[in-house]
Amino acid sequence: MNVEELVRDSLREQAAGQVPLGPGFADRVLTARRRRRAREIASVAAATVAVVAVAVGVPLLDGGKDDVRLASEMNKSDIIAHPEQSPPRDLIAAGDTALAAYYTTSLVKETADKGADRRTYRILDQETGKYVKDTRWSFVDVAPGMRTAAVLEQNLPAKRIGILDLLTGEVERWIPVDEGVAAVEFSPDGDKLVATTYDENPGLRYRQDYDSDGDGKANDWYPEWGQSSRTGFYVLDVDSGKGAWSKVSYNADDLNARQDFAFSADGKLVYSGLMTEPHEQFYDFEGNEVAKPANEKHLHWGVEARLSPDGKLAAGDFAGGAKTTASAINDPHTGKRVHKVRGQQLLAWVDNKRLIAWDITPGSNEFHNRLVLVTIGSDRTVPLSGFRKGNDGAGGRWTPIFAQR
Secondary structure, X not given: OOHHHHHHHHHHHHHOOOOOOOOOHHXXXXXXXXXXXXXXXXXXXXXXXXXXXXXXXXXXXXXXXXXXOOHHHHOOOOEEOOOOOOOOOEOOEEOOEEEEEEEEEEEEEOOOOEEEEEEEEEEEOOOOOEXXXXXXXXXXXXXXXOOEEEEEEOOOOEEEEEEEEOOOOOEEEEEEEEEEEEEEEEOOOOOEEEEEEEOOOOOEEEEXXXXXOOOOOOOOEEOOOOOOOEEEEEXXXXXXXXXXXXXXXXXHHHOOOOOOEEEOOOXXXXXXXOOOOOOEEEEOOOOOEEOOOHHHOXXXXXXXXXXXXXXXXXXXXXXXXXXXOEEEEEOOOOOOEEEEEEOOEEEEEOOOOEEEEEEEOOOOOOOOEEEEEEEOOOOOEEEOOOOOOOOOOOOOOOEEEEEEO
């Protein structure tokens, strides 16, 4: 008897004492695929097969890549925290939201006066559940379900986008592009990518001949003020790699050197932050400027959490000074504050009542912060990570990337 027959027979034995599920149930379970766009159905099938897999001690189903359970799915705990770790070494998650990766930033000098920011990523290894350093990539975004990531190689702008398998750590395939890309982001359903194009590396930095941060040294590095090489964006189908590029004009004073595009909450538009009013501009997939969606009219690109899963609440900016431990929760249609929660900076929604935020100990240094879980209507926080230290990458400054697990 082979593995498939053993699993099928075990399923049939389990079903014998239950209400009949219809003909071919075991066969359907055996051929089920984990698909992000049908995640709830797939999770039921995976849970059923998992019981049998443990009993017989073999990989799930036929050993195909879609049948392997991921580290982010194995631990079903509502809260997975490591308050002793900074930067994190082991999986951090709350509800269905997980820390998928994080990066540190360092300056790589090209000449005495010119250099570029370089990100070093640690990505969740879905086999071990640990964050693993991967120096191949200059930019990473993780898809919903956390099975794949979109990656760019070190030399920016890049002429291809990689689809990285987070279980094997290998690139499954490359999507070639004609315009140079320096940022990628998945749509909320994981089916599309928006890729921001630039004529040159948006991470370029130049040495300033004055002391801009008051440390007594004229050695600070910044992008050229009022300069951006951004040219537009691609919207690409993840499975086929097909899509179109749209040129987007801009006023250089409205943009940072890096001003990437992202998807709207419903995935039907893209938007970009602006340095001046109205602070965000939305576009259709052909690059035409369009009005802000009604429920995103009062959002600001600097607040990462944006809309709650049900779309009824919007994460707001901090509600106080530099050492505050409170942030606003607003009505997305009016911008009016309706709640106030703990947290220095709101990063990601966990559900319609809870968010992941940076937070500080009241009265402490604003740079000495950690990931916490905050809840609307409660002053209690649950530490998820240890405290970041200092104000530089080498000193413990790391930037989180979240995804739905």
